[in-house]
Amino acid sequence: MEAYFDNSATTIVTDSVKDIVVKTMTEDFGNPSAMHMVGVKAEKYIKEAQENIAKILKVDPKEIFFTSGGTESNNMAIIGTAMANKRKGNKIITTSVEHSSVLATMKYLEEQGFEVIYLPVDRYGVVQMEALEKEMTEDTILVSTMYVNNEVGAIEPVGEIGQYIKKVNPSVVYHVDAIQAFGKLEIKQRRDNIDLLTVSGHKIHGPKGSGFIYIKKNTKINPIIFGGGQQMGFRSGTENVPGIAGIGQASKDCYDNLEHNVEIMTNLKDKLIDSLEAIEGVTVNSRKGNLGAPHIVSASFKRVRSEVLLHALEDKGIYISAGSACSSNRPAVSSTLKAMGIDKDLLESTVRFSFCEFNTEEEVDYAVGEIKQLLPILRKYVRR
Numbered sequence: 001m002e003a004y005f006d007n008s009a010t011t012i013v014t015d016s017v018k019d020i021v022v023k024t025m026t027e028d029f030g031n032p033s034a035m036h037m038v039g040v041k042a043e044k045y046i047k048e049a050q051e052n053i054a055k056i057l058k059v060d061p062k063e064i065f066f067t068s069g070g071t072e073s074n075n076m077a078i079i080g081t082a083m084a085n086k087r088k089g090n091k092i093i094t095t096s097v098e099h100s101s102v103l104a105t106m107k108y109l110e111e112q113g114f115e116v117i118y119l120p121v122d123r124y125g126v127v128q129m130e131a132l133e134k135e136m137t138e139d140t141i142l143v144s145t146m147y148v149n150n151e152v153g154a155i156e157p158v159g160e161i162g163q164y165i166k167k168v169n170p171s172v173v174y175h176v177d178a179i180q181a182f183g184k185l186e187i188k189q190r191r192d193n194i195d196l197l198t199v200s201g202h203k204i205h206g207p208k209g210s211g212f213i214y215i216k217k218n219t220k221i222n223p224i225i226f227g228g229g230q231q232m233g234f235r236s237g238t239e240n241v242p243g244i245a246g247i248g249q250a251s252k253d254c255y256d257n258l259e260h261n262v263e264i265m266t267n268l269k270d271k272l273i274d275s276l277e278a279i280e281g282v283t284v285n286s287r288k289g290n291l292g293a294p295h296i297v298s299a300s301f302k303r304v305r306s307e308v309l310l311h312a313l314e315d316k317g318i319y320i321s322a323g324s325a326c327s328s329n330r331p332a333v334s335s336t337l338k339a340m341g342i343d344k345d346l347l348e349s350t351v352r353f354s355f356c357e358f359n360t361e362e363e364v365d366y367a368v369g370e371i372k373q374l375l376p377i378l379r380k381y382v383r384r
Contacts, residue, residue, distance in 0.1 A: 006321045012205060016249055030241075046066070063216060077144070078102065162193030281301065283342075298350060334350065
């Protein structure tokens with residue numbers, strides 16, 4: 001038996017997505033900037049994807065711009081906003097539990113002379129509002145927070161954050177990294193005062209190398225890629241039509257079945273949490289039900305290194321992650337877990353299970369059974 005529990009790293013491409021990607025690569029393969037009919041056919045796929053996503057978010061299709069994925073989208077949102085607004089101020093606020101594509105970008109901006117504040121979180125990974133209220137000043141130009149934490153599944157209070165930011169200073173840009181939230185939660189960026197929203201295709205059964213950014217009309221942001229002026233000049237370069245068509249189809253599929261999919265994933269998550277908490281020496285860092293994202297479980301296994309457990313389970317056909325798979329293939333101590341105040345002895349003993357709607361209860365039972373058998377063996381060989 002096999003059990004793939006690494007869906008926060010990447011997901012399988014569904015048949016509906018595969019079919020439209022293949023069609024745009026083999027039949028309607030034109031350059032969307034071309035003026036002839038082959039190009040016009042290709043351009044229709046871009047417009048349809050924009051419309052599918054805009055309908056989900058209840059925004060204007062012209063506010064959707066396609067990128068190569070979450071990393072580029074986050075770079076564009078953060079660097080583009082900072083550079084466009086640097087005359088107004090140089091202060092940026094983010095959190096201490098952001099994805100590396102945000103944290104590394106913030107480090108770059110610090111090198112350019114911007115002041116970056118990293119807000120603390122509570123033991124569940126949720127940002128502390130009092131810290132934001134303390135740090136908001138007149139020279140703040142950007143606030144950037146994730147919606148769902150990619151390691152532990154914490155849901156950040158984006159609505160509360162957005163409302164507070166705009167009350168203090170309506171001109172401050174609010175960026176939300178929704179890469180682990182899109183397709184898992186209902187997103188209401190108008191209500192939550194979100195100016196920029198970033199998404200990656202391969203987290204929602206779309207193709208790798210696809211992503212988009214929602215840019216609210218009149219938001220002041222500079223492009224970071226220059227060239228032929230495609231996508232209204234916001235993101236130059238010949239559009240990746242197969243990727244765009246794929247993410248458009250994947251987005252539609254996710255939200256057409258959102259309630260059903262979330263119920264499946266939440267049930268699996270809660271079942272796994274209950275099973276793991278019953279095992280001696282296991283600490284679960286994620287929350288059950290709607291207190292956390294429906295698809296992520298972080299757990300720490302006392303006296304077992306995360307990569308050792310990962311490979312032991314791999315031998316049994318069970319695939320999990322040691323932290324965020326997007327950082328590198330070299331395990332490192334998680335800044336998210338440190339910020340949450342996880343016991344020092346557990347920092348290098350934490351793994352992530354992440355579900356999609358195609359996982360089953362039988363797979364969870366299989367994984368738990370193997371874990372119970374493996375732990376006593378692995379703990380015998382721990383370095384003291």
